[in-house]
Structure formats: structure tokens, C-alpha cells
Amino acid sequence: MPTKNYYVNLDDARNQFSFVCPIFEVTTKISMCFKLREMFWAGAKPEVRKGCQACMRAGKCPAAVIVSQRRLPGRSWQDDYASDEPVVGKIRRDVLERIHRPMVVEAHYREFPVSDAERLKIETASDRIGKMIGAAPLPSDDGEHRRPTFSDDASSATKKRRVTKPKADNNNSVSEAAKSGDLAAAINAA
Structure with missing residues (x-):
């Protein structure tokens, strides 16, 4: 997919990248989605x-x-979702994983009334997205897919070294150990 990465605005009409929406199963230009998103956030x-x-x-x-x-x-975003030529691409796996679990609740349906057909598509989208995740692309420089964990955080505390204590000398007899005051040796010798 040839790109020049000159799209300054997300909703630039010159971006010819399209994708199949995992929610509504229709092919749409991503620039139109970005335009709606900008209007929505405004x-x-x-x-x-x-x-x-x-x-x-x-x-x-x-x-x-x-x-x-x-x-x-x-x-x-242009590296994955921009094209000078009309092309139908795929949504990356990390994006699909982020939209897989969220649910549209009744308050959202009241705020934005949708048709019954649209509501059914939205309610069944998680199943479709779950199936799409396995076939979704990763960028070549992202490496192997791995879910982030708290231990991946560079600012997390480093593990402390375990200090080993010298073992008690078990060659002493119980009375010699008791006389020296070394209770661990006395217990081990007994």
C-alpha cells in the first residue's frame, strides 16, 4: 500500500484507505470515520x-x-491506515482487542437512537471481532504479539537479591552448641 504520509489532518479526503467496519460489516473510508470522530469529540x-x-x-x-x-x-497512524490509492485494508490486532470487550449500554442507545438492525449489529459485534483478532495484522516492526503486563513497566521496582545466611555448623555436639549460645546449631545437632 503506497503511502506518502503527508496527510496532516485525520479526515483528509485524499486518504483512500478503506476497511470493513468490524461493527457494522460495511466497507467505509477511514477518513470519513475520522471526520465523524472529530465532529463527535467537538x-x-x-x-x-x-x-x-x-x-x-x-x-x-x-x-x-x-x-x-x-x-x-x-x-x-498513517503508517497503517493511509494510502494514496484506493485500497481495502485490515484493522490491526491491538485495535480489535481494545474494541472487543466494551459494550454499548442502554444509556448510549437513548442518547443516539439507532434502528433495530443497527442495534443487532452492535450487540453481536463482539463475537465477530473475537473471530477477526486471530487473522488481524501486526506491523512488521512491532514484533511478536504479546499482551502487556505490569512486569513490562520499566519503572517497576527491581527484584531484591535474597541474602543467604551461612549454615550452622552441625559438627558440634548439643552441649558445645548450647555453651556457645548458638541455638540454631543446638537445635540442628539434637
Whole structure:
């Protein structure tokens, strides 16, 4: 997928990258999703794509996750989700994992009324996303897939070395050990 990485704005119409939305199973241009996300985060509630807005509110929208993702130095969203030519790409595994578990609750449906068909798609999306995770791509420089753990944190405390105490001399008799005041040796000799 040839890219020039010159898209300054997320919603730049020149970005021809499309993907199959894991929530609604439709092919859409990612720039349109980014445009809706920018409007949504600015406080606008457009009368279109109410299901997408409900998913954004719940943290289940892949476009919102892509925008909020922390990137390694020297990398940007454009490396994975930008193209000068029309292309249908895939959403990365780490994005799918982030949107797999969140659920759209009733309050979100009241705020953004959706049709019954859209609601069914949203409610069954977690099953589809779970199946997609195994086939989802990872960027080549991210290495092997590994879930982050607390022990991966560089700021976590280092393990303390265990100090070994010298063993008691078991060659002494009980009375000699008792006379010396070494109770451990006296107990071990007994």
C-alpha cells in the first residue's frame, strides 16, 4: 500500500484507505470515520451514523481507538491506515482487542437512537471481532504479539537479591552448641 504520509489532518479526503467496519460489516473510508470522530469529540451530534456515535461513546469504535492510540516514536497512524490509492485494508490486532470487550449500554442507545438492525449489529459485534483478532495484522516492526503486563513497566521496582545466611555448623555436639549460645546449631545437632 503506497503511502506518502503527508496527510496532516485525520479526515483528509485524499486518504483512500478503506476497511470493513468490524461493527457494522460495511466497507467505509477511514477518513470519513475520522471526520465523524472529530465532529463527535467537538460536541456535535450529527443526525447521521448514530450507531457509530453510540459505539464511540462506549469505546467500541475502531477509528476512535486509532486516534487515541499511543504510538512508538517515529510512527504515526498513517503508517497503517493511509494510502494514496484506493485500497481495502485490515484493522490491526491491538485495535480489535481494545474494541472487543466494551459494550454499548442502554444509556448510549437513548442518547443516539439507532434502528433495530443497527442495534443487532452492535450487540453481536463482539463475537465477530473475537473471530477477526486471530487473522488481524501486526506491523512488521512491532514484533511478536504479546499482551502487556505490569512486569513490562520499566519503572517497576527491581527484584531484591535474597541474602543467604551461612549454615550452622552441625559438627558440634548439643552441649558445645548450647555453651556457645548458638541455638540454631543446638537445635540442628539434637
